[in-house]
Each structure stands twice: as structure tokens, then as C-alpha cells.
Amino acid sequence: MKVNNVFARCVGRRHTTVPLVATLTAAILLSACGDGPSSHADFTANQQLLTTCDPAKPPASLVEIDGTGSSASDAITAERITAVESIATRTAVCSGHLRVLVFSASSAATTVLFDGDLKQLGATDNARLRRVPETVKGVMDTVRSGYRSAMASLPQGASDITAQYRLASEWKQQLGGNSALNLVILTDGFQNVSVDLAAKALSADEAKVLADRVAMPNLAGASVTVAGLGRIAKGAPPSAIVEGLVHYYNALCAKASAATCTSVSDYAEAGR
Structure with missing residues (x-):
């Protein structure tokens, strides 16, 4: 120009x-x-991100946020919001569908914060990319405005994380089409329904034995990320406990036959 x-x-x-x-x-x-420079940098980053998209399989991005009290802190909330924004940006750049919800004691104890198609209109790639920032801003305004009230409305005494995999499978089937499921669960990982993952540190073999007892849906072709493991509002669990959580959620993901499995304590990994 x-x-x-x-x-x-x-x-x-x-x-x-x-x-x-x-x-x-x-x-x-x-x-x-x-x-200015910031928006130009964002546009350039989104151009690069576009090269990683598969037009034949746009992302069906499902972000499930643990709403139980153990991870209720401003720092964790900020990290989760940043992760959601990154996922929303990637989904918008790749013209996919995004759903963001908060959960607690079961797949029924959920509150949806956002659910919508982020397909960008425009005659050229650049025209579509220029719409992304405003689209993402609208998404994040909705997520931020509903986050705290959603957390407060859910039961706080129990966390059923494994139930969210079935919820993801059902949502993908309802969505239909040829999209690729990108499931991101933002949680401290401390499941306490059916199994207490805080009771002891699990070895890889012990984690697999526990995971084998869980009925998992078939998530073949999906990308699954569980992020925030061990991140709690007060204190910090021993590293061996956190390592056991990683083993367990990797084992669950493998049992579901997902294409990629990422289980980490760093929320930044969720925005990949």
C-alpha cells in the first residue's frame, strides 16, 4: 500500500x-x-496460523473449564481466559466452530458460555483474516461476562472430569460435518467422582489400570489437551502427584484412541 x-x-x-x-x-x-505495530503483528501471526489450517477439516473446538472451587483464583482464571482466547483465535482463523462451557460434578452440571460458528466471510484470505480480531473480541466479551456467574451456579463439592470426554463425543456427533474435534479441558485434574486422584501419586502402570476402568468414547481423529494439572488455588501438590495426573490423563486419552494427547500443567499448551 x-x-x-x-x-x-x-x-x-x-x-x-x-x-x-x-x-x-x-x-x-x-x-x-x-x-499499528501490535495489530500488524497479530495479522502476520494469523497469516502464519492460516497455513496450518486444513480447509477440508475445520476445527470443532470444545473448551471445557473445571468450575469447582479448588481452582478458583484470579491467577488461574486469567490463565484460562488467555488459553480460551488463543483457541478462539485459531478457530476463527481456520473458520471453525467454538463451544466454551464450565462444568463441575457431572456432564449434566454444565453451563455454556459460548457456542457459535466462527467462519469468516470475505473474498480473500486477507479479507477474512481482518475480521478475526473483532470476532474474537466478541467471543471473549461473552466468555468473560458469564464466567464468574457460571462458576458460582455449579455444585462445588465434586469434580467429574472423565464425564467430559463423553460430552465432547456427543457434541461432535450433534455438530456433524467433517470438522476435526479439538477438545481442551482446563482443570487441575483432581477428579473425585468414582476415583480420588489426590489420594496418592500414581505410577504410569497404576494410572493405566485406573484409566482402563473408565468407559471412554471413541475420539479417533481428535486432538485432546488437558491443561492446568496440579494448578490449585491454594498451595501446590507434590510433583509426584502432578506426574501421576499426567500419566492418568494420557492413559485416558490413549484409551479413547485420540490422534494426539497432551496432558500438562501449563495452560499455555492449551492454546497451541
């Missing part, structure tokens, strides 16, 4: 008359229009 064209666009938008100074750079003019 020529500097003169950018300048004209700014003037048209602001309805002012500003003398053209030949030494002004396009970057300065873009910044004046609200399209």
Missing part, C-alpha cells in the same frame, strides 16, 4: 484535513488509524 493511499484512508475516516508530509511513513499513518 502506498503512503498516499494510507493517508487518504485515515483522513476519510477521521473527517479532518491534515497536510501531507512526505516524510511520514506508512507505519505511522497505520498507527494513527488504529492499525
Whole structure:
């Protein structure tokens, strides 16, 4: 884009008359229009992200957030919101579908924060990518506004994390189409329905034995991430306990025949 064209666009938008100074750079003019270095960097990042999309299999992104009290802290909330925003961005760039919910004691004890198609309109890739930031902002405004009330409305005494895999399978079947399920569970991992994962540190073999007792849906072709393991509002569990959680959720994912399995304590992994 020529500097003169950018300048004209700014003037048209602001309805002012500003003398053209030949030494002004396009970057300065873009910044004046609200399209500065930060938004340019985001656009470039989204262009790169677009190259990883599979148009034949747009993402069906399901983010399930543990709403029990053990992970109720401002720091954990901020990390989860950042992860959701990253997932929403990837889903919008790849023109997929996003569903975000909060859960606690069962698959029935859930509150949906957002559910919608994020397919971007436009004649070109760049035109579609320019719509992404506003789309993601709308998603995140909705998620943020409903998050705390959703957490407060759910039972706080129990956490049934494994039930969320069945919920994900059912949602994907209802959604239909040829989309690829991207399941992200944001949780501290401390299941206490049917099994108490805080009772002792599990070896890989012990975790597999426990996982084999769980009825899992077939998630063939899905990408499954469980993030936040061991991250609790007060204190920190021993590293051996956290390692046992990783073993357990990896074993569950393998039993579900998912294409990829990621079980981590770092929420940043959830936004991949």
C-alpha cells in the first residue's frame, strides 16, 4: 500500500484535513488509524496460523473449564481466559466452530458460555483474516461476562472430569460435518467422582489400570489437551502427584484412541 493511499484512508475516516508530509511513513499513518505495530503483528501471526489450517477439516473446538472451587483464583482464571482466547483465535482463523462451557460434578452440571460458528466471510484470505480480531473480541466479551456467574451456579463439592470426554463425543456427533474435534479441558485434574486422584501419586502402570476402568468414547481423529494439572488455588501438590495426573490423563486419552494427547500443567499448551 502506498503512503498516499494510507493517508487518504485515515483522513476519510477521521473527517479532518491534515497536510501531507512526505516524510511520514506508512507505519505511522497505520498507527494513527488504529492499525499499528501490535495489530500488524497479530495479522502476520494469523497469516502464519492460516497455513496450518486444513480447509477440508475445520476445527470443532470444545473448551471445557473445571468450575469447582479448588481452582478458583484470579491467577488461574486469567490463565484460562488467555488459553480460551488463543483457541478462539485459531478457530476463527481456520473458520471453525467454538463451544466454551464450565462444568463441575457431572456432564449434566454444565453451563455454556459460548457456542457459535466462527467462519469468516470475505473474498480473500486477507479479507477474512481482518475480521478475526473483532470476532474474537466478541467471543471473549461473552466468555468473560458469564464466567464468574457460571462458576458460582455449579455444585462445588465434586469434580467429574472423565464425564467430559463423553460430552465432547456427543457434541461432535450433534455438530456433524467433517470438522476435526479439538477438545481442551482446563482443570487441575483432581477428579473425585468414582476415583480420588489426590489420594496418592500414581505410577504410569497404576494410572493405566485406573484409566482402563473408565468407559471412554471413541475420539479417533481428535486432538485432546488437558491443561492446568496440579494448578490449585491454594498451595501446590507434590510433583509426584502432578506426574501421576499426567500419566492418568494420557492413559485416558490413549484409551479413547485420540490422534494426539497432551496432558500438562501449563495452560499455555492449551492454546497451541
